[in-house]
Amino acid sequence: MQVFTYTLNFFCEDSPMAVFDPNRKRNARGEQRQQALLRAAAAVFGRLGYHDTTTNAIAAEAGVSPATLYQFFPNKAAIASSLASMYAREMAQAERAIDSESVLSFTEAVGELIDVCMRFNRRRPEFHTLVVNAPLSAAAREDKQVLGQVFVDFIAARLRRELPTLSCSEAVHHGQVALMIFRGILDELTVASPHARPRLQ
């Protein structure tokens, strides 16, 4: 009996009709829809936060039916994860581009770093909510973690150039603390931005 059931399930798997298929070929219209859905999701997440954003609202914002959304994303968390990944990678790249020829002083470089991060978070207010409140996929968590590492490494590298006596692990630790501090300030900072920055170093 057991074997029979197994066999049946194995060969005639009553597949749940997988309306979303990760390997599906996309045409131009599809690619555009997917981008439009991501933009719509960003807007709604930004307005309402992760929890209060419904997939129906995202679909409505994009001007499509809820069912269409599920042609492009398996579930709500995947949309959030996709956005979070994009943003994390984008921001990491922006950070890596800062002072690539190493002409700035430590203070200037850190000032630039903060500026870049602040600008990014002002331009993409939804990033914060997504990272804090959304249940991210492993890939998105990885990208977020890399972003943190880029920040820490940036600080640590500048710090060691400024103070060559500093041990490597000490420098990294200072970088980590700086990251925590920065996140703390970001939390309070959907408003009133240029006020607090001067005190950061």
Add this chain to the structure above:
Amino acid sequence: MQVFTYTLNFFCEDSPMAVFDPNRKRNARGEQRQQALLRAAAAVFGRLGYHDTTTNAIAAEAGVSPATLYQFFPNKAAIASSLASMYAREMAQAERAIDSESVLSFTEAVGELIDVCMRFNRRRPEFHTLVVNAPLSAAAREDKQVLGQVFVDFIAARLRRELPTLSCSEAVHHGQVALMIFRGILDELTVASPHARPRLQ
């Protein structure tokens, strides 16, 4: 017509049978239940966060039926607000009790302050979630705001004693930044507590 309707609604208000009545007299059993419900809510909020905590789970944790919960609280947000208020007041009091005779140096006093806050957040892990994720009542927001003010004032007062040349508004501003920094570190700190503190001053 409009007037008539108004009158009807005013006098014969089809009251929703208000199972929760804020003016209801409580007996001993009631007071205990209410406390038990708050303790249960704290436990579940701590485990699951605000959004994933259901009123049914709180009732179950307290060993009562869901309906009983609504004899004591009008809704889920009121439970969260009640807890957040309690905790904010408790923590503010603890902060005010630090170094009441002003015998500590600035560095020592701030160290004490951080210690007290850390201990509190370790003892009441749910406080953070409630403050960050729950839709608090006006009263609870007020208590939270007062707590922040106590923190800022503590820092500002010590700072001005240490550096009498500092202007009052400058001192307060430094206090505010310190608060932001502290919150940022708390965010990262459900774990690994005694590691980061030394670098704070």
Add this chain to the structure above:
DNA sequence: CTCTTATACAAGTAGATACTTATATTTAAG
């Protein structure tokens, strides 16, 4: 042109959860 596959959506469903109703039991004041 044809046929496969992608896109689209109307119209759902399933399951969860905040909250209610009706009613029974306990408390305690008079």
Add this chain to the structure above:
DNA sequence: CTTAAATATAAGTATCTACTTGTATAAGAG
């Protein structure tokens, strides 16, 4: 002891929301 009010719950309901189903149309490869 009576009685009104407080406490308790079984058994709901209403609503919301993530997600599906079935089916129709548009694209585009050959």
